[in-house]
Amino acid sequence: MKTISPALFFLIFLFTITLFFSSVADAAKKPVLDSDDEPLHPGIEYYIVSTIWGAGGAALESRSIEKPCPEFVVVNKYQNGMPVLFYPVDTNDTIVYESTDVNIQFVHSVDSNCQTPTIWKLGDYDPSSGKWWLTIDGNVSNPGPGTLTSWFKIKNGEKGYVLNFCPSVCVSCISLCNDVSRYSYDNKVRLGLTKEGGSEFIFMKASETTKKVVEKHSDM
Numbered sequence: 001m002k003t004i005s006p007a008l009f010f011l012i013f014l015f016t017i018t019l020f021f022s023s024v025a026d027a028a029k030k031p032v033l034d035s036d037d038e039p040l041h042p043g044i045e046y047y048i049v050s051t052i053w054g055a056g057g058a059a060l061e062s063r064s065i066e067k068p069c070p071e072f073v074v075v076n077k078y079q080n081g082m083p084v085l086f087y088p089v090d091t092n093d094t095i096v097y098e099s100t101d102v103n104i105q106f107v108h109s110v111d112s113n114c115q116t117p118t119i120w121k122l123g124d125y126d127p128s129s130g131k132w133w134l135t136i137d138g139n140v141s142n143p144g145p146g147t148l149t150s151w152f153k154i155k156n157g158e159k160g161y162v163l164n165f166c167p168s169v170c171v172s173c174i175s176l177c178n179d180v181s182r183y184s185y186d187n188k189v190r191l192g193l194t195k196e197g198g199s200e201f202i203f204m205k206a207s208e209t210t211k212k213v214v215e216k217h218s219d220m
Contacts, residue, residue, distance in 0.1 A: 029098070030097060031096065031097055032097065032161060033203075034205060035049075035203065035204045035205075036205065039095045042085070042087055042093065042096065044085070044205070045084070045085060046085075046203045046204060046205060047082075047084070048084060048104075048163075048201050049201060049202050049203075050182070050199060051160040051201060052199075054077060056077040056080075057081025057201075058084065059074055059075070059076045059079070060073065060109065060110050060136065061188055061190075062111070069113075070118075070136065071136060071137075073120060073135065073136070074189055074190050075189040075190075075191065080204065082106050082107065082110075083206040084104050084105060085107060086102050087103040087141065088100060088101070089102065089151065089169060091141065098153075098154055098161075099153050101143065101151040102152055102153065102154065103141070103151065105118055105119045105120065106118035106136070107206075116136055117139075118136050119138035119140055120134055120150065120152065121134070121135055121138030121139075122134060123135035123149075132193040134180065143170075145173050147169065148169065148170055148175055151169050152164060152167075153165075157198075158200065161200060161202070162179050162200055162201075163201065165177070165179075165180065178194060178198075179193070180192070180193060180194070180198050181193075181198050182199045
């Protein structure tokens with residue numbers, strides 16, 4: 001009877017341990033749930049809506065008359081806002097998981113003449129307000145130092161979920177690590193970073209058509 005060499009035994013052992021820890025890690029990941037208690041899926045359109053009744057949902061707002069192309073991510077009162085898409089850092093993921101890096105993109109712009117990409121990103125520090133505002137013109141995928149400002153996380157809250165900026169796509173990079181909150185500023189309600197607890201949101205499928213797509217996807 002042949003015996004297994006020490007080297008082969010070590011490789012089998014290492015492979016088994018890797019599979020074990022990989023399965024444990026997958027089991028530990030919690031999916032982000034939408035308002036129907038179904039997992040969020042990449043490529044499906046959702047509204048990001050405040051858990052505060054009437055506060056509204058995430059949308060785009062032009063910076064000024066002189067600069068009409070939308071730049072700031074705002075919250076529109078008494079409206080669901082604008083549909084978004086989510087892109088997990090792991091492009092093989094078919095579900096958006098809590099506390100993992102994700103890109104967020106508005107499906108449409110408010111002005112067809114604006115060519116600015118509608119992917120969310122963290123803007124430069126605004127000394128006039130003392131805030132770090134959420135803007136657009138970010139990047140999808142390509143995790144690393146060059147796309148650091150385009151990655152967000154979704155954390156579980158008390159009544160919904162909290163958006164968070166604390167990218168993990170570059171271990172050696174120095175970055176901010178704060179939740180996202182609603183701020184009344186310049187006659188708008190903008191989204192920006194906070195040192196305190198962030199605002200809570202829920203994710204609503206953008207249409208009945210979207211719901212049917214998700215149901216079909218879930219049955220596969």
